[in-house]
Amino acid sequence: MKQILAVGCGGFLGAVCRYLLSQWISFLHKGPLPLATFLVNVVGCFLIGFLTVFLSGFFPDRKNLSLFLTTGLLGGFTTFSTFGLETVSLMQNGNWLLALANMVASLAFGLLGVCCGKLVGGLLTSHING
Numbered sequence: 001m002k003q004i005l006a007v008g009c010g011g012f013l014g015a016v017c018r019y020l021l022s023q024w025i026s027f028l029h030k031g032p033l034p035l036a037t038f039l040v041n042v043v044g045c046f047l048i049g050f051l052t053v054f055l056s057g058f059f060p061d062r063k064n065l066s067l068f069l070t071t072g073l074l075g076g077f078t079t080f081s082t083f084g085l086e087t088v089s090l091m092q093n094g095n096w097l098l099a100l101a102n103m104v105a106s107l108a109f110g111l112l113g114v115c116c117g118k119l120v121g122g123l124l125t126s127h128i129n130g
Helices: 002-028 035-058 063-077 082-094 098-130
Strands: none
Touching: 002 035, 002 063, 035 063, 035 082, 035 098, 082 098
């Protein structure tokens, strides 16, 4: 039951954070590219890479903390379904090149974000552990 609550509470907070950040980015950026979803997903990818290394290095026995932060918070924060909807909408509006660019950039920067997050998490963990 604790694991379910950890994921649910994290998911709630992640979804609220995504909504607020998306609203702020959309207010600042008015172009056709779905920049808010792109940035949320790249940041989420970086954070999940970082947290998996950091948590396993410092809190290996804290499964509920890991579930809260990764499955819950970041699962609620990132949004693959919105990415899919926005990309299809770009295609339906005839913006095929922008849709392709969104797909390629989201995948490339998402994977790069996970790699960078894992690298930073590993460096930080080894620095703190001495």
